[in-house]
Amino acid sequence: MLHLVLFLVFGAICVAGAINLLAQTHPISSALSLVVVMASLAVEYLLLGAEFVAVVQVIVYAGAVMVLFVFVIMLLNAGREERTQGSRIATILGIPGVLAGGLLVAWALLERSDTGAVGLGSLPGYPKTIGGLLFHEFLLPFEVTSILVLIAIMGAVVLASKPGTRTPPAGKES
Amino acid sequence: MLSLPIFLVASLVKIVLVILILLTAVAYTVWLERKVVGHIQNRWGPTRVGPFGLLQPLADGIKFLVKEDLTPPHVYKPLFIAAPMIAVVCALSSIAVIPFGTTVTLLGYQIPLEITDVNTGLLVILGITSVGVYGVALAGWSSNSKYSLLGGLRASAQMVSYEICLGLSLVGVLIVAGSFSLREIVDAQRGHFWGFLPKWNILYGGQIIAFFIYLTAAYAETNRIPFDLPEAETELVAGYHTEYSAMKFAMFFMAEYANMITVACLATLLFLGGWHGPVFGPPLLQAILPVIWFVAKVFVFLFLYIWVRGTLPRFRYDQLMAFGWKFLFPLAIANVVVTALIVAYRSSL
Numbered sequence: 001m002l003h004l005v006l007f008l009v010f011g012a013i014c015v016a017g018a019i020n021l022l023a024q025t026h027p028i029s030s031a032l033s034l035v036v037v038m039a040s041l042a043v044e045y046l047l048l049g050a051e052f053v054a055v056v057q058v059i060v061y062a063g064a065v066m067v068l069f070v071f072v073i074m075l076l077n078a079g080r081e082e083r084t085q086g087s088r089i090a091t092i093l094g095i096p097g098v099l100a101g102g103l104l105v106a107w108a109l110l111e112r113s114d115t116g117a118v119g120l121g122s123l124p125g126y127p128k129t130i131g132g133l134l135f136h137e138f139l140l141p142f143e144v145t146s147i148l149v150l151i152a153i154m155g156a157v158v159l160a161s162k163p164g165t166r167t168p169p170a171g172k173e174s
Numbered sequence: 175m176l177s178l179p180i181f182l183v184a185s186l187v188k189i190v191l192v193i194l195i196l197l198t199a200v201a202y203t204v205w206l207e208r209k210v211v212g213h214i215q216n217r218w219g220p221t222r223v224g225p226f227g228l229l230q231p232l233a234d235g236i237k238f239l240v241k242e243d244l245t246p247p248h249v250y251k252p253l254f255i256a257a258p259m260i261a262v263v264c265a266l267s268s269i270a271v272i273p274f275g276t277t278v279t280l281l282g283y284q285i286p287l288e289i290t291d292v293n294t295g296l297l298v299i300l301g302i303t304s305v306g307v308y309g310v311a312l313a314g315w316s317s318n319s320k321y322s323l324l325g326g327l328r329a330s331a332q333m334v335s336y337e338i339c340l341g342l343s344l345v346g347v348l349i350v351a352g353s354f355s356l357r358e359i360v361d362a363q364r365g366h367f368w369g370f371l372p373k374w375n376i377l378y379g380g381q382i383i384a385f386f387i388y389l390t391a392a393y394a395e396t397n398r399i400p401f402d403l404p405e406a407e408t409e410l411v412a413g414y415h416t417e418y419s420a421m422k423f424a425m426f427f428m429a430e431y432a433n434m435i436t437v438a439c440l441a442t443l444l445f446l447g448g449w450h451g452p453v454f455g456p457p458l459l460q461a462i463l464p465v466i467w468f469v470a471k472v473f474v475f476l477f478l479y480i481w482v483r484g485t486l487p488r489f490r491y492d493q494l495m496a497f498g499w500k501f502l503f504p505l506a507i508a509n510v511v512v513t514a515l516i517v518a519y520r521s522s523l
Contacts, residue, residue, distance in 0.1 A: 028253070028315060035308070052354075055297040059341075063304025064334055067311065071330045074315045074323060126293070127348055 007047045014040040027078045031069045038062040052130055180283060188289050189270075196269055200431040201231035207480045214484035238424040246317070246417050253316035258418065258425035261309025265432035268302040271295040272439045273357050275449045275465040287465065288357070295356040296348070299440060300341060303395065307333045309429065310397070310404060310414050317417040325413025328491065329404035333395055335498045340391035342506035346384040346513040347375050347444045360448030374447035380512050385445045387506050389478075392437040394498070396430060398479060400486040401494060408488075438475035439468075446471050 017036035024030045038061040045054035134142050205220065205227065212219025220227030245254065272295075273288035292298050307330055314326015351359040365373045376385045394401035405413030415426045442448060451467035453460050489497070 028312075032253075032308075032312075039305075051292075051294045052297070055294050055301050058301035059297065059304050063301060063307070064337065067304075067307050067330050067334050070308070070311055070315075071327065071334075074311065074327055074330075077323075127352055127354060 003047055007044060010040045010043045010047070014044065025081045027073045027081070028070065031066060031073060034069070035062050035066045038066060184283070184285055185289065188285075192269060192289055193266065196266065196432060196435065197428070199435055200428055201235070203431050203434065203476055204234070204427075205231050206476070207483070210477070210480045211484045214481075235424075238421050241420040243420040243422065246319075248318045249417060250316040250318065253312045254417075255422075257309050257313035257316060258422045258429075259309075260312065261306060261429035262425040262432070264302050264306035264309065265429035265436070268299045268436050269432070269439070271298050271356065272436070272443065273360065273448070274468055278461060286357075291355065291357055294354040296344065296354045296359070296440075296444075299436065300337075300344075303433070303436075304333075304337060306429070306433070309426070313418070313426070314404075314414040317414070319417055321410045321412070321416045322414050325404045325406075325410050325416070329397060329414055332397075332401065332403065332494065332498075335495060336391040336394035336401075336502075339387055339498060339502040339506050340395060342503070342510060343384045343387035343391060344444065345510045346381055349510075349513050349517050350375060350378055350381070356443050356448075360443055360450070363447040364450055372447055372450065374445065374450075376445040380509055380516070381445065383505065384509050384513070385441075387502055387509065388441060388445070390502060391498075392441070393479070393482070394494070396433045396437055398430075398434065399483040400489050402488060403491055403494060406488060434476065434479055435472065438472045438479070441475050442468060442471040 014037050017033045017040060021030050021033035021037065024033060038057060042054045042057040042062065045057060208230070209219040209227065220230040223229040223233045245251065270289040271292050273286065273291065275287040277284045277286045279285075310329040310333075311326045314322045314324070314329065317323070347359065348354065351362040353359055353362070359375075363372075363374050367373050367377065371377060375381045393399075397404050403413075404410075405415065407413075410416070415423055418426065448471075449464035449468040451463065453463045455463070
């Protein structure tokens with residue numbers, strides 16, 4: 001009972017944070033709303049019995065990714081966004097489109113709810129089970145993801161280093 | 175198992191006690207720091223209030239409370255007020271999962287000496303400290319002053335960089351102990367190697383390297399000398415808390431020292447065997463001794479913090495980043511690989 005109430009409360013906070021993220025005009029406020037979304041998602045994972053995923057959600061998303069977002073916003077000193085009218089098609093089709101998509105996903109989940117779903121609390125946060133899952137059962141997805149991340153890092157390095165402006169590595173001299 | 179009312183009462187008492195002890199410890203760490211750094215620099219440190227200046231923290235507290243709380247006119251007010259709160263809440267709440275000793279039997283009830291035992295305790299602490307960065311970063315941004323902004327930027331970049339090394343240095347301990355629960359990690363360090371050497375993680379395989387990586391990264395995470403660039407007073411006035419005064423400034427101060435204590439507790443639990451140590455004497459002494467060992471080890475770490483502060487100069491910013499990414503990070507990864515190989519070899523015997 002308490003689980004359900006908490007789940008609904010944090011679900012509401014999550015949705016409210018997501019709406020606030022869109023409504024705010026200042027980048028920092030938007031980024032902080034996203035932190036709220038990430039944190040309440042972590043609580044939802046916790047309530048579903050996935051402790052490890054919940055804590056990793058906080059460490060990686062709320063703690064590292066969003067700090068970098070805030071860092072970049074601070075570094076660029078981004079000001080308020082300007083409101084534009086937006087496209088008319090988006091205003092007309094936006095909300096019905098989201099509703100239709102949501103209903104489709106909900107229907108698909110309800111249709112196939114008996115296949116491959118993880119039971120509540122069947123994945124306790126022990127390093128051994130997590131290691132077993134990562135390096136036995138889901139080894140291929142895990143390794144493919146790592147290659148994906150590596151490519152992303154290489155892309156970031158290529159984008160960050162402008163051609164022709166290579167400077168000697170700092171920090172070694174003096 | 176305890177029944178619900180007794181569990182609630184016990185938890186409440188523990189929460190109040192732990193927070194009180196933590197805040198007192200924070201106050202007296204400040205006193206200890208001023209005293210020790212004073213003696214290192216051939217001064218006396220605080221001497222006027224009370225014997226040996228022991229009441230100085232009390233006087234400081236009163237001073238913080240009655241000073242004028244200035245809010246500069248150009249700040250972004252909601253975040254300016256929220257930032258010190260975030261910092262202090264994150265610093266104080268991470269103590270909740272730290273165990274101080276074994277269970278005690280009180281009035282026939284078994285009560286574990288910690289606020290709560292979470293089976294992902296170590297990760298919870300890492301999570302809370304990673305959110306604590308927002309306090310510093312937002313303080314820097316919302317102050318709307320160049321020194322604060324630079325301090326906040328430095329803090330967020332530095333803390334994200336060193337958090338990776340901090341996390342990786344703990345993987346070795348996790349491999350050895352096979353659990354995220356701090357209580358189980360400490361219990362895995364019971365006993366002795368070859369009958370005399372305590373079976374602490376610091377003496378296991380290459381964990382002494384992990385210990386030094388942890389210590390370095392933790393100093394950087396808590397913004398302490400030699401990594402206190404976010405508040406480098408020679409360049410940034412006071413860094414991210416330049417615009418803060420009175421109690422709001424004190425909250426940042428408290429957060430820094432509470433974080434130091436948490437880091438010291440964690441180092442004790444993970445590498446120095448927690449509350450394990452020689453236990454002897456009458457039953458009452460036997461019950462208290464583990465807690466005394468724990469506090470003594472934490473004190474050693476706090477003293478080390480102060481000693482380092484009195485000894486080392488501050489890094490330059492590019493040196494800090496190069497050291498973190500080019501030296502500590504590869505070393506931490508190498509330590510993970512070597513530890514994994516050692517454990518795999520031992521379990522295959």
